[in-house]
Amino acid sequence: MEDEIKELVIARLQTLPDDISVSVGADGEYSRDQIIQHVEEGDEVGKKMVEIEMNFLRSLKEGKLYETYGE
Amino acid sequence: MGSSVLFTRPRHDYPTRYLATWNDEIIERAKEKRMDVFDLEGKRAKRKNVESFLQHKQPNLVLFNGHGGPDLIMGHENEIIMRVRNNESMLAKTIVYALACASGAILGPACVKAGARAYIGYDADFTFMRLNNFRTHPQDDSLAKLFSGPSNLIGTTLIKGHTAGDAYKRSQKAFRRNINRLISSETRPEESATLRYLLWDMQHQVCLGNKEAKIVSDI
Numbered sequence A: 001m002e003d004e005i006k007e008l009v010i011a012r013l014q015t016l017p018d019d020i021s022v023s024v025g026a027d028g029e030y031s032r033d034q035i036i037q038h039v040e041e042g043d044e045v046g047k048k049m050v051e052i053e054m055n056f057l058r059s060l061k062e063g064k065l066y067e068t069y070g071e
Numbered sequence B: 001m002g003s004s005v006l007f008t009r010p011r012h013d014y015p016t017r018y019l020a021t022w023n024d025e026i027i028e029r030a031k032e033k034r035m036d037v038f039d040l041e042g043k044r045a046k047r048k049n050v051e052s053f054l055q056h057k058q059p060n061l062v063l064f065n066g067h068g069g070p071d072l073i074m075g076h077e078n079e080i081i082m083r084v085r086n087n088e089s090m091l092a093k094t095i096v097y098a099l100a101c102a103s104g105a106i107l108g109p110a111c112v113k114a115g116a117r118a119y120i121g122y123d124a125d126f127t128f129m130r131l132n133n134f135r136t137h138p139q140d141d142s143l144a145k146l147f148s149g150p151s152n153l154i155g156t157t158l159i160k161g162h163t164a165g166d167a168y169k170r171s172q173k174a175f176r177r178n179i180n181r182l183i184s185s186e187t188r189p190e191e192s193a194t195l196r197y198l199l200w201d202m203q204h205q206v207c208l209g210n211k212e213a214k215i216v217s218d219i
Helices: A002-013 A032-041 A044-061 B014-022 B024-032 B047-057 B107-113 B142-159 B164-184 B195-204
Strands: A020-024 B004-009 B036-041 B061-065 B072-074 B080-083 B095-099 B118-122 B127-131 B205-209
Touching (some): A002 A032, A002 A044, A020 A044, A032 A044, B004 B024, B014 B024, B014 B061, B014 B127, B014 B142, B024 B142, B047 B080, B095 B107, B118 B164, B127 B142, B142 B164, B142 B195, B164 B195, B164 B205, B195 B205
Parallel strands (some): B061 B095, B095 B118
Antiparallel strands (some): B118 B205
């Protein structure tokens, strides 16, 4: 299951543009390829990125992405 | 005595340079309102300076910008400038907005317990996306504006004299507006990619303490 989630997250991250950086946590910021590497290695940064991706997918599934404010 | 606001704005890496630049707008608004502005920018964002200004100037509003963790906020070169069981009592009687990772989880509640009137922050990492080509002129980065807009509404709303609860609601609405616009209209791939991070930030933004607190006296 964990490997399946990792594969799913990496597939999603590969759709990120290559001219961006993502700032996350006190450690700094990461390019798309660096994020993917962290997810592959399963370190702390990788775990955070998995959490963010899974939160997005869960919100999509539960309809939270489309809520209006206050609902 | 008039209202006053203290900013910490380290600039030692690209993320902190972005946050520092976002705050230019809030500083402008504060000056327009004739507030006293104490701006600890760059190398001045040090713990001894923060503590000195809190002690001697007693600002009504404190806007921290920088890296952070659940129980701390950092300044220039990631020096810890505020930490639980250390110096959070210095924020008593202030309203705080911490644009820093995760400090709303432990530091925020501790500040409120120690007498801070309200604490707005994030109980998990604050994340944002930026375009690499704009790293030297963050004010023009259209991608980062999707994050700075909702964040800046905290400071500008408080400076206008509204409550902490209002500031939080306006920021939440702005996050939601950006998310809805990205979902419902044709956007560039890099804009759509921000959705996961905007949703995360919106869901992890917290308003602790007295939601009726405001910096301008009702009298």
